[in-house]
Amino acid sequence: MLDPERKNPAVPIEGNQAAALEELHTPPMRLQFGPSHPATHGTVKITLDLEGEQVVWSDVEVGYLHRGFEKECETGYYYQNIPYTDRLNYSSPILNNTGYCMAVEKLFGIATPERCNYIRVIGCELSRMADHMLCIGASAMELAAFTPMLYLIEGRELILDMIDSLCGARVTTNFVRIGGISADMPHNFPEFARPRLDRALKLFEDADKLLTENPVFRQRMEGTGYLSREDLIAWGVTGPLLRAGGEPYDVRKVHPYLVYGELDFDVPVGEHSDNFDRYLVRLEEFRQSRRIILQCLERMPDGPVDADDPRVRWPGKGRVFNRMEELIDQFKLVTEGGMPPAGEVYHAVEAANGELGFYIVSDGTGKPWKCRCRAPSFSNMSPLSKMITGGQLADVVPTFGMINMIGGECDR
Amino acid sequence: MSAEKPEEKAPAAPELSPLLEKVLARLGDRVLERHTARGDDRIHVARERILEVARILRDDPELNFDLLLDVTAIDYFGQPDDFETKLQVWDQNRAVMRRLPQRRHELVLPPRGPEPRFAVVYHLTSTRLAHRLRIKCRVPEDDPKIASVTPVWPAANWLERETWDLYGIVFEGHPDLRRIYLYEEFVGHPLRKDYAKHGEQPIQEYVGPGAKEPRRPH
Amino acid sequence: MAVQVVKVRRPAATFSSANPWIAILKGLWVSIRHFFGNLGLFLRGRQDFAIHFPEQRLVQPPALRGMPVLAQMADGKERCVACGLCEWACPTSCITIYPAETADEVERYPEIFDIDMSRCMFCGLCEEACPEEAIIMSRQIEIASYSRRGSLWHKADLLVPVDQLKTRTDYIRRNYER
């Protein structure tokens, strides 16, 4: 499978060094980095060829978490696939729920009510905060900074508490439904959320203080994992990585969905396109997410949370218990699923790692003919080999950490 | 009940979206079909010309499709050419099924058209101009080959490997076409519709390093 | 297009960042502050940072989705009428129902009702699909067992009197009423 003769011609070997190598006849050392390595937070195998400390050739192999998400989706009704999307990016599940449900809504041609959109935005931004906290904490821990990880996990717990009070589960949320959400926000949610957001921000600032000014952390992050802006675009990279390269591409801004068009937030961009900028972009995005949530809590309108569309939303329990028509309706909707018109749609949302798109082909029955997930982690991982080749072995860890590959999403 | 019903979109809308106008002006007769449905623009291209079309779409300053989002395939196994073009037949069938479910064996399935079995689908976007386009290329079953777009967008590298892995479509000119999710000895391509969901794989003998060594006692 | 953009700023190389010892002291100051903060809370008897699990329990929100159980009515019978909707809606097909006839008013009851908890993912779709409010996500979350057979729950194990499920039934009636 691997060709031992293959070398990356992009790495020039200087004259005297080449002569020395010729004399010493040192073959490059083959190092297996992974599949389950303590310094990577994801199951991935990186094969490295090392000349001393320098990586001269590398090969990235993903697929250790492949579960056949798309095949599974083809055999389930539209509503049955929502719990599976939780397992795509398990550190920000509500974002995946929202992406999938919005794609199906686009297929049906349903517009969701205002209050539902605001609650979805809150859920999405909470998930994004949790994801960034986990990404920064885990990457810092892989660089031997353990304390920030503890603070960030503590802060993440607070955010998971909020998600818990929204939907009753911390990680496997199953929150969003086609044409609505599973349950309305608890009436005391704003009072519950505000102190927790403040405390999470305080913990986040502490981790920021520990990391950003730390010379060891900066030396390991600055200038490593560089890829130019043009290369990032050509390799299909999106999300914080692309924005750290100076390209302000954010789906929330360029194709506004839900209520993002009305909210006031900034898109952080970097300029050096290295790991430290990726880290700083994530820091700033965390603060912007908090800003978005506070705005949403302020503006939260009253009203229903479900689209009044009998094709997708199951009738209310009270009516099912007492009336024949609704009971029949419930039976039809559960056993046939909602039937969208035939056709195909692509809908993308900005997930924590980039553009998360769902491409759904419908043949007019209750099950999708094809349900494709465009996973940001997968596209972001593909230039990893290019980023680390030519660098030092020690740079592999921060680069991989900042790509923030989530196995469930990358391998699906 | 909601007051207004979402209107059904006709499959091939006669009016052109502004993006498709630009695309058609540049691509001319390379475009076999174009559709605008639910706000998505889509063109169909012959598979022989995909590389040429890709170059034009990327390099033209008016179009500037520099970001390849996704490459995937659709398997229209035993199904009509395109669900949207045969919409009426399917809708009729559904109405018949609702009225007379016991006669479902008499349904008129839309005849299998001359179109090939697979379609390779590309999703493009432009970071500067913020528009999206979908390209579809039909690929026949007996010769599942299409030119790789890796020279135009390196992002296609892994995405095409994935499509090869799961659908068995060969991308000619790909620098490194091997399976990405599954192991090399895997038989078949799992996302094809004729691969059973609970299909089993033969057990492979381990041939890697250390295979000949005697087993260590646990 | 005009996107509100904010450039991230790198902290300039200051005296402290050039001098590792100062940076370490600064970091130590943050952790020492945390240490004394937590110690103060501990001495005042407040421990909101750790929960000693078997003795203390987390206060769960009313939305909590624990394991699915069957509602048991006052006369000891299940409320389920074996319609099979939950079986159908379950994405992982972990519910098995064998219906049978009864002389009661409802005419049907499940002779066998098994849930394979090792496959259940606590998604709550069965509860949403049930037209009788008979399967309910309880607040029970401690369901570990020593063997695989132990995670197959039969009808007798699943029955829970309705009045113990009041938090959740109230929640369902409030939220699933559209």
Ligand code: SF4
């Ligand atoms: S909670 Fe979900 S997985 Fe578990 S039995 Fe109910 S429907 Fe099935």
Ligand code: SF4
């Ligand atoms: S849906 Fe409710 S009534 Fe029907 S079989 Fe399941 S538990 Fe019983």
